[in-house]
Amino acid sequence: MSRTEEFEELRPLLFAIAYRILGSVSEAEDALQEAWLRWETTPTRPASTKAYLSAVVTRISVDVLRSARVRREAYVGPWFPEPLLADPYQDPERSAELSDSLSMTALLLLERLTPLERAVFVLREVFGFGFPDIASAVGRSEAACRQLAVRARRHMDAGRPRFEADRKEREELAGRFFDAFREGDVDGLRELLAADVHMAGDGGGKAPQLANAVIGSEKVARVLAEFAPQIGEVGVVLEPHQVNGQPGAVFRDRDGKVVSTMVLDILDGRVQTIRSVINPDKLGHVGPVADAWALRREADRVRRFQADGAS
Missing domain, CATH: 1.20.140 (Butyryl-CoA Dehydrogenase, subunit A; domain 3)
Structure with missing residues (x-):
C-alpha cells in the first residue's frame, strides 16, 4: 500500500x-x-x-x-x-x-x-x-x-449530562419541535421545552443575532414563534439534519446558501439547550454562505411595508 x-x-x-x-x-x-x-x-x-x-x-x-x-x-x-x-x-x-x-x-x-x-x-x-x-x-x-x-x-x-440513548425518541421530539417552529406555534413549542431551556447563538460579531441568551420556556417559545415567520418572509427554509451527532437543522436562503445551523440538546423528553451558529466564518464547510445581514435588511423592509399597509 x-x-x-x-x-x-x-x-x-x-x-x-x-x-x-x-x-x-x-x-x-x-x-x-x-x-x-x-x-x-x-x-x-x-x-x-x-x-x-x-x-x-x-x-x-x-x-x-x-x-x-x-x-x-x-x-x-x-x-x-x-x-x-x-x-x-x-x-x-x-x-x-x-x-x-x-x-x-x-x-x-x-x-x-x-x-x-x-x-x-x-x-x-x-x-x-x-x-x-x-x-x-x-x-x-x-x-x-x-x-x-x-x-x-x-x-x-x-x-456532562447523559443524552437519551433512544435516538428514535430524540428524532421524534425534534421533528415535533421543528414543526411547531415552522408554524410559529407558541403552545406547541412551550410544551417541548424544559422550564429552564437556554438558547444562544454564535455570530462572532459578524452576523445578526440575539443580543443576549434567552432563558426559560416562555421566553424561548415566544422568540422562536416570532422569528419563524420573519425568516419565511425572506425565503429562508429549515432543513432537519444531524448536527454534531444531535438533532438539528440547517437554515438556507432562497438560493440554497447556508444562513445558520441549529442543534438541540434533548434530555428527559425536553429540549434543554438550543445553540445556533451564525458566524459565516464557521459555515463555509457546510456550503456556500448567505449574506445574513442582507437577509436581515430585507426582513426589516418587509415588516415596515406590512406596518405601513396596516396603518
Missing part, C-alpha cells in the same frame, strides 16, 4: 481526533494537511502507521489549540464549535459513544480542559488508544498521561 493510500485510509480517524481536540473543521483540515506533509517526507516507515499519524495529528492539534485559545478569549459573544453535519469516522459498535463525544455540549466541556488533558481524553476515552501510544503522542510519561486522563474524566463526568 502506498503512503497516499495509507493516509487516505486513516483520514477519517485523523480528522475525528483533530476535530474533537480543536472544535474547528477548518483547523482540523489544516492539521491533516500538515500531518500529510510530515508523513510524505518521513524517511522511514514506522512500525504502526496509525499510531504514528495519530501522534502527529495530536501534536499539531495541541499546538494549534494553544494559540486558538488566545483568540477565543477575545471572541465576540458566545463561542461554539464549528458545526459538523457528519463525522466521517464510523464505528457501528461505538456509534452512540462517538456521537456523544461529538456533541456541542461535550466539545464545550472539553474547552475547560488544558490542551494536554483534552488530547489525552480524546485519545483514551473516545478512541481507546493505549497509554504507551498516548504518551508518545503528547510527549509525556505514561504515568503523567494516566493522571491527565483521570483529571479530564473527572471534569467531563461532572459537567
